[in-house]
Amino acid sequence: MKTNRIHILLASTVLLLSACASGPKSTSLLDQVHSEYSQAQNNPKVATYAALEMQSATEALAKADAAANSRESLETVDKLAYLTKQKIALATQVASRKSSEAEIASAATTRDQVRLDQRTLEANQARMKAEDAERAAQAARDAAATATQQKNQAQANESEAQRLAAEANARNQQLEAQLAELSAKKTERGLIITLGDVLFSVDQAKLNADGARMVQRLAAVLQQNPKRAVLVEGFTDSTGTSAHNQELSERRSMAVRDALQDLGVARSQIAVRGYGQAYPAAPNDTAMNRQLNRRVEVVLSDERGVITPR
Numbered sequence: 659m660k661t662n663r664i665h666i667l668l669a670s671t672v673l674l675l676s677a678c679a680s681g682p683k684s685t686s687l688l689d690q691v692h693s694e695y696s697q698a699q700n701n702p703k704v705a706t707y708a709a710l711e712m713q714s715a716t717e718a719l720a721k722a723d724a725a726a727n728s729r730e731s732l733e734t735v736d737k738l739a740y741l742t743k744q745k746i747a748l749a750t751q752v753a754s755r756k757s758s759e760a761e762i763a764s765a766a767t768t769r770d771q772v773r774l775d776q777r778t779l780e781a782n783q784a785r786m787k788a789e790d791a792e793r794a795a796q797a798a799r800d801a802a803a804t805a806t807q808q809k810n811q812a813q814a815n816e817s818e819a820q821r822l823a824a825e826a827n828a829r830n831q832q833l834e835a836q837l838a839e840l841s842a843k844k845t846e847r848g849l850i851i852t853l854g855d856v857l858f859s860v861d862q863a864k865l866n867a868d869g870a871r872m873v874q875r876l877a878a879v880l881q882q883n884p885k886r887a888v889l890v891e892g893f894t895d896s897t898g899t900s901a902h903n904q905e906l907s908e909r910r911s912m913a914v915r916d917a918l919q920d921l922g923v924a925r926s927q928i929a930v931r932g933y934g935q936a937y938p939a940a941p942n943d944t945a946m947n948r949q950l951n952r953r954v955e956v957v958l959s960d961e962r963g964v965i966t967p968r
Contacts, residue, residue, distance in 0.1 A: 683726040688739040694746050695719055704749055707756035711749035718742035829883065836879045837958070840872065847957055847966040851876060853914065855952035863909035865917060873914060876956060877921035884927070887959040890914045892932045893939070895948035900934055908932030910954050929965075937968070 695715065698704050704712055722738035842849045857869030865873060880886060892907030911930040918928055940947035959965045 683729050683732070683735060685726075685732055685736050685739065687736050687743070688722055688726060691719065691722065691739045691743045691746065694743060698746050698750055701750070701753065703757045704753040706753070707760070708749040708753040711745065711752050715742055715745035715749050718745045833879065833883060836875065836882075840875055840879070842958070847968070848960060849958040851956040851958065853954040853956065855949050857954075858910060858913075861906070863906065863913045865913055870917065873917045874921060877918050877923050879958075880918065880923045880927055881921075884924070885961055885963055887927045887929070887963045887965065888918075889957040889959075889965050890928065890930045891955045891957065892930070893937060893951060893953050893955070894935050895938070895951040896935045896942040897948060904932055904934035907934050914954055914956065 698712065698715070718738065719742045722735060722742050725738050726735045837849055837851070840851045842851045853869060853872060857866060857872060858864065859866060876888075880888065890911040892909070892911035894903040894907050896903070908930070909932075911932055915928045915930050919925060935942075935951070938951045939953065940950045942948050942951060957965050
């Protein structure tokens, strides 16, 4: 019975030794290195900035694991594990350093960009201020030019007004002189020129030589003053019938009109009326007074061509 127990114990020992001989070796340092390797592998900075160093650590870890699996000595396994640990630490340090350098570079780039943006903003603001100033200066120059043009135009207008006034004054003086020669009289209706009975043939509407010369002077006045118009009014005394007197007054006023037209006065400047024995200038009680009533009156309009009616 005791012998069987010894055999069983020996068999168990052999099996245990056989199982230990077939499994991979490992150490606490190698286990620690595996943990550090896993942390480094999961660190994105290591993958980004220390890929070559991490590759070297991976190869070192593979050698340590191979030594452990080959049941090499614990000293050899730990030496390879320590070497792997150093490479993992190097990869981590390189990743940390390069990450910091990248952050510093990024911060510097950001700072430079901020400065550039600030300078650009200041430059744009300065340019806008300069453009505003130029626009204001241009507006001032335009306003000054406009003011100068307006001043020059005002001076030109004033000069033109003075010239026109001088011309009008000269025309008025000339007109007054001409009308004085025609013995024109100022009335409420305006200036009136009287062609007496002596300027016509007796009891006829034909102008005699003196009458023709007077009408010629009147035509010159109207041609030099085209804005003026005349109303030619014929009158007679009370001798004879009313019908005869009306006809004679109309024919005499039309004779004056026709003479003026023949001398070049526009038809639009002349109007005629015949009043017969109406509106006598004097009583029809003497030969002299009746002669005063036998007349043709020419009413001169104002500068607008307006004639005040009776």
